[in-house]
Amino acid sequence: METLIHNLVAAGTFGTNSSLVAALVIFVLSAVVFLGVAFPFAGIVSWVERRVWARIQSRVGPNRVGPNGFLQWLADGVKHVCKEDIVPDDSDATLFKIAPYLVVLAFVLPWAVMPFSSSLILADLNVGILYMTSVTALTVVGVLMAGWASNDKWSLIGGIRSAAQIVSYEIPAGLSIFPIVLMTGTLSMQGIIKGQGWAPQHWFIFANPFTFIAANILYVSALAEGNRTPFDLPEAESELVAGFATEYSGMRYLFFFMAEWGNLFIIGAIITALFLGGWQFPHVTKNPVLMNVLELITFNVKVLALVFVSMWVRGTLPRVRIDQLMSVCWKYFVPIAFINMIGTAIWVAIWPDGNAFMGYIMLAGAIVVAVIFIQRVIFYLRRSRMEMYFKPTI
């Protein structure tokens, strides 16, 4: 990003003071990204998610406000902002008020290293992926703070559960990133993406069997870190009243859930960048602007597909118990992630430049699994009671 601006400055577009112009442009662009992309994304995802669940449960979902209920997220936002901001008696008011901002901070900070395309990245840190996993873990501080400061036993239990859950799942998530770092030898987001190709057989998810398992473990761990069903134990509205969010109202409550929906994009972006080839697109044109737009579209399509999958998972799976959650993490994910790491290390030692043949085999296997899946879907469609589905008036 900075080099792009410096090149434009060198071409005489902006005058002479290049570093000042670069800083200003980055400042404005980051404000645009945060206010114009991150927050509306969180809102729109809330509407999409409700529509997706509705279809899974044979309902219609929000369809009154705006075309197909699209403006529902704006209506909800305005309603929440207009509500009274209640701070409970005898609570730690300062911590209680700060907590939602910390959670939102954990949601906006990763956008700094989000690799939208080969040039569109605010800061290509050489510790990019490490930075991303570190700042997303800030959520636990906010949630624990909210739980403790609320002066409420439901909130406290929710906060403690959150600490147990998010800190535990950091470990398999971190261990699943190691194989990719071993294969590329860099922590930079752009460096990792440039290690892959645009074709699926060149993606790291199909590099070898270990990275395939690592991708799945990282995805599930990221869901758990983002407090998503089936791992939404901190905010378990049927057991704890609403977990850490029990005492929150109005805009502060909205912040927690905006961060949750926004985190879906972060989860998808991490998986896309590490395992699914990121913005990689075949070089069809020499025009840098057009190329960047194509790469941006590629990246976003991949991320939104993963966001959809996480909604689909949320519509499918029930919430796990706290002991099941812990046993999944410590008895299954952590050992398997260690095996992955060692296996990838051995793989890289044997084939330092990767095994091109393995990519094709893995891709073929994935296609076979997808075909079996489609067959199962057709089976369940045939088995459904079609007489129940009269022509709906939507």
Place this chain on the structure above:
Amino acid sequence: MTGVSAYVQNIKQTVSTIFEGMAITASHFMRKPYTVQYPDRMAVRVQDTLPFRYRGILEVDLEICTGCLACERACPIDCITIVADKDPVTKQLLLSQFDIDIAKCMYCGLCSEPCPTGSIHHTTEFEGADYSLESLIRRFVKDPVIAYKPKKGPETDPRIAPILNRGMAYLDQWAIPGSDKDAANKAAADKALDQPDAGDAA
């Protein structure tokens, strides 16, 4: 050894069950939702689709109310208020108040059963939402009315007979299960027709 096999078995089971579950929910994306979108976008009004003896909001037909207060006595929660006095001049029973508080009413139907003429009865109306509790009190008497005196047995009275016979439609359409429908139908209809005679004395 069993521990290791159980471990592997657990992983296999988790993966296969999630695979099947995701297939089931994916099949739902291809199906149509069958929500009934109640207030609008309905082909027919819901009130028209309800069974005949649906216990909706109460209604009083004051033209055939005898002022016997049977409904007021039957009501378990006292949501019916009737004021019926004898006119000192004409010696007729005057109904000056007949209120039903449908905010209190629990739609048990006990008031409509003892009514000798079927004056108080349920409708299929159920949309009672309003902005104030006061407007939920239904006042049926605007000006004092003279209570109705049945000339003969109510089942022969031309004004009451259609109301009483409405119950038979329910028996014909819904209440008789089984194959010998006609015989049972007739017996039930006869039995139901006998009952208003017993209440005639009131």
